[in-house]
Amino acid sequence: MKEFKISKMLVVLCLALMISILSACSDTGEENTEEPSVSEETSNAETGNTDDEEAKEEEQQEATTKMYTTLQGEEVEIPVNPQRVVTDFSVGALLKLGIKPVGAVQEYGLDNPHFPAEEIEGIEDIGSSISLEKVTSLNPDLIITISPDQYESLSKIAPTILIPYGSYDNFEDELLAYGEIVNKTEEAEAWIADFKVKISEAKQKLEGVIGEDETAGIYQYYEKAFYVYGNKFGRGGPVIYDLLGLKMPDKIQEMVDGGEQWGNISLEVLPEYAADHMFLTDNAAAENGMMLSQEVLDSSIYQNLAKENEVYVVDPDRMWYDDPYAIEGQLEDVVELLLAVNSSKE
Amino acid sequence: MDIHRISRVEQKKTRRQWRILAVLFFLLCGAMLFALNTGYVKLTPFEVIKTFLGMGTEKQALILFEFRLSRIIVAMLVGAGLAVSGCILQGISRNPLADPGIIGITTGAGLFVIVFVAFYDNVSLIPTYIVPIFAFLGGAITAAVIYVLSYRRHEGLLPTRLILTGVAIAAALNGLMMVLVMRLNPKEFHWVSVWLSGTIWGYEWKHVIVLFPLILLFIVAALWKSKLLDVLSLGDQISTGFGVTLEKERIILLAIAVGLAASSVSVSGGIAFVGLIAPHIARRLIGPYHQYLVPASALIGGIMLVVADTIGRSIIAPSEIQAGIVVAIIGAPYFLYLLSRTKV
Numbered sequence: 001m002k003e004f005k006i007s008k009m010l011v012v013l014c015l016a017l018m019i020s021i022l023s024a025c026s027d028t029g030e031e032n033t034e035e036p037s038v039s040e041e042t043s044n045a046e047t048g049n050t051d052d053e054e055a056k057e058e059e060q061q062e063a064t065t066k067m068y069t070t071l072q073g074e075e076v077e078i079p080v081n082p083q084r085v086v087t088d089f090s091v092g093a094l095l096k097l098g099i100k101p102v103g104a105v106q107e108y109g110l111d112n113p114h115f116p117a118e119e120i121e122g123i124e125d126i127g128s129s130i131s132l133e134k135v136t137s138l139n140p141d142l143i144i145t146i147s148p149d150q151y152e153s154l155s156k157i158a159p160t161i162l163i164p165y166g167s168y169d170n171f172e173d174e175l176l177a178y179g180e181i182v183n184k185t186e187e188a189e190a191w192i193a194d195f196k197v198k199i200s201e202a203k204q205k206l207e208g209v210i211g212e213d214e215t216a217g218i219y220q221y222y223e224k225a226f227y228v229y230g231n232k233f234g235r236g237g238p239v240i241y242d243l244l245g246l247k248m249p250d251k252i253q254e255m256v257d258g259g260e261q262w263g264n265i266s267l268e269v270l271p272e273y274a275a276d277h278m279f280l281t282d283n284a285a286a287e288n289g290m291m292l293s294q295e296v297l298d299s300s301i302y303q304n305l306a307k308e309n310e311v312y313v314v315d316p317d318r319m320w321y322d323d324p325y326a327i328e329g330q331l332e333d334v335v336e337l338l339l340a341v342n343s344s345k346e
Numbered sequence: 347m348d349i350h351r352i353s354r355v356e357q358k359k360t361r362r363q364w365r366i367l368a369v370l371f372f373l374l375c376g377a378m379l380f381a382l383n384t385g386y387v388k389l390t391p392f393e394v395i396k397t398f399l400g401m402g403t404e405k406q407a408l409i410l411f412e413f414r415l416s417r418i419i420v421a422m423l424v425g426a427g428l429a430v431s432g433c434i435l436q437g438i439s440r441n442p443l444a445d446p447g448i449i450g451i452t453t454g455a456g457l458f459v460i461v462f463v464a465f466y467d468n469v470s471l472i473p474t475y476i477v478p479i480f481a482f483l484g485g486a487i488t489a490a491v492i493y494v495l496s497y498r499r500h501e502g503l504l505p506t507r508l509i510l511t512g513v514a515i516a517a518a519l520n521g522l523m524m525v526l527v528m529r530l531n532p533k534e535f536h537w538v539s540v541w542l543s544g545t546i547w548g549y550e551w552k553h554v555i556v557l558f559p560l561i562l563l564f565i566v567a568a569l570w571k572s573k574l575l576d577v578l579s580l581g582d583q584i585s586t587g588f589g590v591t592l593e594k595e596r597i598i599l600l601a602i603a604v605g606l607a608a609s610s611v612s613v614s615g616g617i618a619f620v621g622l623i624a625p626h627i628a629r630r631l632i633g634p635y636h637q638y639l640v641p642a643s644a645l646i647g648g649i650m651l652v653v654a655d656t657i658g659r660s661i662i663a664p665s666e667i668q669a670g671i672v673v674a675i676i677g678a679p680y681f682l683y684l685l686s687r688t689k690v
Binding site: 106124125126127128129131132133134136137149152153156157223264 | 385386387405408409412413414524525545547550659663664665666
């Protein structure tokens with residue numbers, strides 16, 4: 001009986017504690033941030049709109065919304081010139097088109113080393129699992145997401161377009177699709193033309209340095225195993241294979257032809273997958289400030305490989321993304337690496 | 347073993363136990379109201395009431411009904427489901443450490459869900475009611491393996507063996523999950539890690555509609571078998587003495603436990619501690635009789651997860667701490683405290 005009372009009190013105490021911790025936290029949250037509230041944000045947005053009301057009225061004579069047919073075959077009514085775009089992942093494409101999103105996911109949308117800091121300044125974090133309340137409070141007029149499982153909820157807030165990761169075969173189609181959505185087709189075409197010049201310049205630089213038959217491979221060391229990647233799985237693949245036109249070693253080519261974009265191999269068979277130019281990342285080591293784990297560096301297989309081939313240990317964060325900013329940056333990185341090592345060799 | 351005396355004492359306690367259940371029920375209601383008022387967007391209780399009466403703004407209604415209320419109900423159902431699942435497992439295995447998370451049933455169920463989701467091109471097209479079926483399949487296979495491995499013909503289900511086998515299988519399944527991680531694209535990778543740390547991801551009304559009847563059905567089934575659970579927790583030999591056909595009944599109960607855990611996992615990640623702690627708290631409050639223990643566990647599990655999910659989604663908003671982590675942070679010290687007070 002006595003025991004029961006004590007434990008009952010304890011439960012109540014625990015609950016009281018949780019609640020007080022929570023209310024304390026939400027209090028400080030109130031002080032720090034500018035108290036996000038729907039009604040307030042709405043009024044902000046309204047006053048913002050009155051500034052360019054004239055411009056808006058002019059536009060109103062034309063249509064302010066258009067129908068867009070999504071990849072899933074749905075018709076979505078979206079603004080012709082969206083002003084407040086929220087996206088989780090597609091920050092790079094939108095920025096390149098001159099659209100600065102009002103909100104994006106910090107963890108995998110904004111933490112991209114290729115973005116100039118000033119261009120993403122002021123873009124609000126919507127939370128790594130996408131806070132629907134935060135998105136609502138940002139008052140978006142268009143949402144672009146790669147997340148199929150959040151699509152339905154997001155479309156309750158504003159017109160939402162779902163573009164799952166890897167929907168487009170190449171960067172041109174992808175950027176043109178974004179261009180069509182946000183009414184920036186000209187900007188998209190201009191950048192693509194510009195970037196194509198950069199690609200051919202890069203190819204020219206490599207001419208004579210990298211032979212036509214020389215192969216390249218992309219490798220990752222993770223949890224004591226090696227992984228190889230094809231041309232459509234980020235990690236620099238699009239740049240190295242599709243843009244610079246380097247060849248895959250036979251084993252990797254076989255894998256890609258077989259419909260696989262990645263493969264798990266052990267250190268022992270790594271030599272079979274070896275290429276003349278090996279781009280190697282090690283996420284775990286990179287997190288600890290090293291580029292490659294000691295156990296790899298010490299292995300005789302690795303040492304032999306490094307003797308016979310060129311191994312480039314690259315920063316996984318720079319290689320991981322495949323948006324316009326990232327492929328620009330990766331193109332420079334890869335060309336620089338290839339030139340630095342190989343031109344002195346000749 | 348004087349059964350008559352036990353049942354007489356039980357009768358005397360009945361009123362008190364109903365009172366405890368009523369208190370727990372009100373605590374649950376309180377927790378849900380509190381959760382409704384908490385979130386990234388600040389809404390005053392007055393605004394909440396206004397919105398409920400249909401006089402709020404469109405956005406307030408969106409946030410309250412579409413984003414918060416459904417999520418709170420899902421959290422409550424998941425908590426109740428995991429807690430009762432743990433309660434049943436502790437009863438049939440006579441092991442206080444049994445919990446659908448620790449012995450790998452939730453991991454097995456979750457693995458099936460992830461495999462299913464990962465190889466499905468467009469997740470939003472999956473009918474919601476299919477996911478629990480896959481979860482149940484995964485959970486049932488895991489439970490069957492554990493059962494077979496920890497059963498001895500003449501000794502029955504060995505409690506220690508059950509836990510050890512379960513822990514081993516849970517570890518293996520977690521390993522499998524890590525392998526899957528490499529297979530997935532960036533967004534899905536994130537999704538798996540979210541699952542592993544235990545978050546509630548299915549919080550729309552369609553999930554409530556699927557989850558609610560399932561959880562209710564299984565909890566009613568558990569209540570219906572509560573006398574049997576009392577007998578089974580006395581041990582195999584005594585149970586056989588009462589004429590209980592052990593094998594059949596135990597498998598039915600195991601299926602109920604798997605059903606509860608799997609239903610929960612079909613909308614949430616691996617939330618480990620609820621199934622372990624809630625029945626322990628319930629047992630200390632209300633005694634060992636499953637007739638009361640089952641509903642008390644359900645209520646406590648519901649309270650725990652509603653509070654944990656509310657803390658998780660508001661403390662570092664707009665990002666979230668997974669409900670499973672919050673449960674572990676708050677639940678673990680309390681569990682240790684309980685252990686230190688148990689005279690065993």
